[in-house]
Amino acid sequence: MKVLLIGSGGREHALAWKLAQSPKLTTLFAAPGNPGIAEHAELLPLNVEDHAAVLNFCRENAIDLVIVGPEGPLVAGLADVLRDAGVATFGPSAAAAQLEGSKGFTKDLCARYNIPTGAYRRFTSAEEAKAYASKQGAPIVIKADGLAAGKGVTVAMELDEALAAIDDCFSGAFGAAGAEVVVEAFLDGEEASFFCLSDGKTALPLATAQDHKRVGDGDTGPNTGGMGAYSPAPVMTPEMVERTMKEIIEPTIRGMAESGHPFTGVFFAGLMITAKGPELIEYNVRFGDPECQVLMMRLSSDLLPILHAAATGTLDQVSAEWNDDVALTVVMASKGYPAAFDKNTPIGALPDTAQDEKVFHAGTALKDGQLVATGGRVLNVTATGRTVAEAQARAYALVDRIDWPNGFCRRDIGWQAIKREQA
Numbered sequence: 495m496k497v498l499l500i501g502s503g504g505r506e507h508a509l510a511w512k513l514a515q516s517p518k519l520t521t522l523f524a525a526p527g528n529p530g531i532a533e534h535a536e537l538l539p540l541n542v543e544d545h546a547a548v549l550n551f552c553r554e555n556a557i558d559l560v561i562v563g564p565e566g567p568l569v570a571g572l573a574d575v576l577r578d579a580g581v582a583t584f585g586p587s588a589a590a591a592q593l594e595g596s597k598g599f600t601k602d603l604c605a606r607y608n609i610p611t612g613a614y615r616r617f618t619s620a621e622e623a624k625a626y627a628s629k630q631g632a633p634i635v636i637k638a639d640g641l642a643a644g645k646g647v648t649v650a651m652e653l654d655e656a657l658a659a660i661d662d663c664f665s666g667a668f669g670a671a672g673a674e675v676v677v678e679a680f681l682d683g684e685e686a687s688f689f690c691l692s693d694g695k696t697a698l699p700l701a702t703a704q705d706h707k708r709v710g711d712g713d714t715g716p717n718t719g720g721m722g723a724y725s726p727a728p729v730m731t732p733e734m735v736e737r738t739m740k741e742i743i744e745p746t747i748r749g750m751a752e753s754g755h756p757f758t759g760v761f762f763a764g765l766m767i768t769a770k771g772p773e774l775i776e777y778n779v780r781f782g783d784p785e786c787q788v789l790m791m792r793l794s795s796d797l798l799p800i801l802h803a804a805a806t807g808t809l810d811q812v813s814a815e816w817n818d819d820v821a822l823t824v825v826m827a828s829k830g831y832p833a834a835f836d837k838n839t840p841i842g843a844l845p846d847t848a849q850d851e852k853v854f855h856a857g858t859a860l861k862d863g864q865l866v867a868t869g870g871r872v873l874n875v876t877a878t879g880r881t882v883a884e885a886q887a888r889a890y891a892l893v894d895r896i897d898w899p900n901g902f903c904r905r906d907i908g909w910q911a912i913k914r915e916q917a
């Protein structure tokens with residue numbers, strides 16, 4: 495099979511690394527890719543915003559499957575253009591990608607299908623939103639409706655903070671994404687991420703993970719795209735997974751199909767496990783980054799036929815097997831991230847790794863043969879172990895062998911699960 499992978503992050507490096515192990519793969523292309531992805535794929539100078547150019551490439555090269563990594567091209571409708579032209583594509587249509595692109599859209603679907611989630615209202619005026627938030631009282635959650643690079647959510651423990659967040663949204667802090675605001679009840683519990691494939695009608699549950707969104711140890715400091723993750727998430731017991739499938743994923747698949755926008759791709763459900771059970775915080779319509787890295791480390795099945803089945807409506811014919819070991823990844827970021835950071839700082843030769851360890855590239859580039867850091871999140875240092883504590887110790891041992899003076903990382907990835915292991 496000839497495959498085109500779209501994206502350039504650690505997530506796409508993990509997908510490329512796993513796809514490259516498939517006996518069914520003949521050629522892997524990636525656009526735009528990165529130096530890690532280049533170990534497994536031929537990188538293309540394709541502009542992925544130019545949908546016609548991507549389609550042209552697929553036609554000229556008889557591509558059998560396109561896998562879209564990030565949400566941007568999905569929300570922009572790349573999967574629609576490719577699928578309409580008969581190219582098998584893993585990733586939802588623009589209409590189905592509203593599950594990530596519009597929080598209000600998802601909340602309305604939850605309301606129609608009785609999917610457990612925080613009570614909410616949608617607003618297009620600051621005055622009404624503030625009146626509602628004041629009536630509900632703190633703690634309360636304020637969300638810009640659209641994509642705001644993970645920054646559009648304020649979990650307000652005090653009412654003043656909620657009112658200020660509403661003003662921020664409507665005064666344009668998140669551009670068009672904040673023209674509508676969702677005010678939502680605060681959910682109390684432990685967060686977990688659940689990944690599940692859909693071909694529009696059938697679901698194939700994948701695995702669970704937990705992320706670390708804050709930049710600093712002890713979950714302090716500003717939010718980031720994610721500073722580390724592990725899989726599985728111990729809070730997602732078999733009972734919680736079963737309830738998530740029945741109460742959240744299955745009605746979503748039904749709801750999307752009934753609304754005329756069947757969902758093809760991966761559901762990345764952000765859940766809060768409350769005293770009542772799993773409740774939906776949000777959907778993403780792509781693999782998590784860095785959650786994908788730990789999922790790929792644990793997947794023992796061939797990834798390629800599974801993604802191809804999701805793209806072609808034959809998901810009922812495949813299964814996914816998982817290694818019981820824990821996988822844990824530590825994100826190394828440029829000093830200063832998530833605020834301003836220096837670019838093009840040099841990274842020394844990466845250490846050799848064992849078979850169950852891997853350093854995935856995110857924001858890296860090669861400049862005159864030298865590996866340099868070009869992004870905020872740069873390397874995903876990943877290891878496995880029988881316990882979270884063991885995976886963590888191995889991942890940090892690998893971190894300590896990396897020669898990148900301008901890099902930093904959290905030193906406590908996995909702390910919640912390790913506390914559980916020690917209890």
Ligand code: AMP
Nearest residue numbers: 612635647649678679680681764775776
């Ligand atoms: P989101 O961008 O929707 O994932 O929200 C970012 C983070 O805000 C989530 O990962 C949660 O930690 C938190 N959050 C969002 N919605 C709620 C809620 N209703 N109750 C409590 N925390 C929330």
Ligand code: GLY
Nearest residue numbers: 719720782783784
């Ligand atoms: N790590 C969180 C995300 O991919 O959105």
